[in-house]
Amino acid sequence: MTDSWLHKLNWGDEGLLPAIAQDAATGEILMVAWMNREALQQTAESHEAVYWSRSRKRLWHKGEESGHVQKVLEIRTDCDEDVILLKVEQTGGIACHTGRRSCFFQKLNDQQWQVVEPVLKDPHEIYKK
Amino acid sequence: MTDSWLHKLNWGDEGLLPAIAQDAATGEILMVAWMNREALQQTAESHEAVYWSRSRKRLWHKGEESGHVQKVLEIRTDCDEDVILLKVEQTGGIACHTGRRSCFFQKLNDQQWQVVEPVLKDPHEIYKK
Numbered sequence: 001m002t003d004s005w006l007h008k009l010n011w012g013d014e015g016l017l018p019a020i021a022q023d024a025a026t027g028e029i030l031m032v033a034w035m036n037r038e039a040l041q042q043t044a045e046s047h048e049a050v051y052w053s054r055s056r057k058r059l060w061h062k063g064e065e066s067g068h069v070q071k072v073l074e075i076r077t078d079c080d081e082d083v084i085l086l087k088v089e090q091t092g093g094i095a096c097h098t099g100r101r102s103c104f105f106q107k108l109n110d111q112q113w114q115v116v117e118p119v120l121k122d123p124h125e126i127y128k129k
Numbered sequence: 130m131t132d133s134w135l136h137k138l139n140w141g142d143e144g145l146l147p148a149i150a151q152d153a154a155t156g157e158i159l160m161v162a163w164m165n166r167e168a169l170q171q172t173a174e175s176h177e178a179v180y181w182s183r184s185r186k187r188l189w190h191k192g193e194e195s196g197h198v199q200k201v202l203e204i205r206t207d208c209d210e211d212v213i214l215l216k217v218e219q220t221g222g223i224a225c226h227t228g229r230r231s232c233f234f235q236k237l238n239d240q241q242w243q244v245v246e247p248v249l250k251d252p253h254e255i256y257k258k
Contacts, residue, residue: 002240003240004240005237005240005241005242008242018147018161018212020149020158020161022156022158026156027151027155027156027157028156029149029151029158029214031207032147032149032207032212044237044240074236074237075236075237076233076234076235076236076237077233077235077237077242078160078161078232078233078234078235079225079226079227079229079232079234079235080232081235081242083147083161083232083233085158085233096208097208098208100208103207103208103209103212104205104206104207104212104214105205105207105208106205106206106207106208106210107203107204107205108134108173108203108204108205108206111132111133111134111173112134113134113137113206113210
């Protein structure tokens with residue numbers, strides 16, 4: 001079976017695993033989303049990140065609206081085989097729907113979440129029809 | 130309330146969020162574990178990573194057995210406020226229970242998971258009584 005690698009992962013009751021997208025060049029963590037088997041298979045075949053949108057309950061080809069596609073250079077899993085790590089090239093340099101480079105722009109400082117990353121592009125410009 | 134930052138996160142039905150430990154110096158992703166509110170609060174107060182062990186159903190001070198404590202330099206969350214990112218200094222240079230630096234030592238290569246990181250210390254040496 002050519003997809004035995006897929007079934008080796010511990011998909012859990014809901015059939016979803018967290019997937020981390022990391023900038024392959026800088027090591028920066030860009031975002032975390034979820035994948036089901038089909039999302040991971042499509043990601044492996046197309047070399048572009050495909051996630052499972054839990055809110056929309058459908059496959060989500062990252063960048064399908066924004067153009068901010070993630071080119072996938074490497075796929076890893078961890079010792080428990082229940083987390084996926086993608087090393088990616090982020091098209092447009094923006095992974096977050098807020099227009100920031102990374103989704104992890106809130107830092108805990110003195111018991112408050114402080115925004116520490118700039119908006120690079122107005123989301124209205126990213127998601128125009 | 131001094132813990133309002135804690136309640137701002139979207140803890141979900143089970144009260145657990147994935148937490149990524151990233152090497153603060155190199156950007157390497159070391160591991161992913163889970164946190165409940167108490168784990169995150171203890172982490173923020175002690176500046177050492179405390180997770181929730183889903184298998185043992187108890188708080189888990191990382192390194193309590195192995196000595197491989199994680200000193201937490203920074204805590205971040207993402208745009209959805211449902212993932213935690215820790216930037217850490219990894220004591221002993223080993224985060225994984227297999228004796229490897231990172232838990233993400235399996236890389237997808239030609240439809241197989243290939244081990245691409247060396248064991249730095251025999252687990253029997255790490256977890257001796």
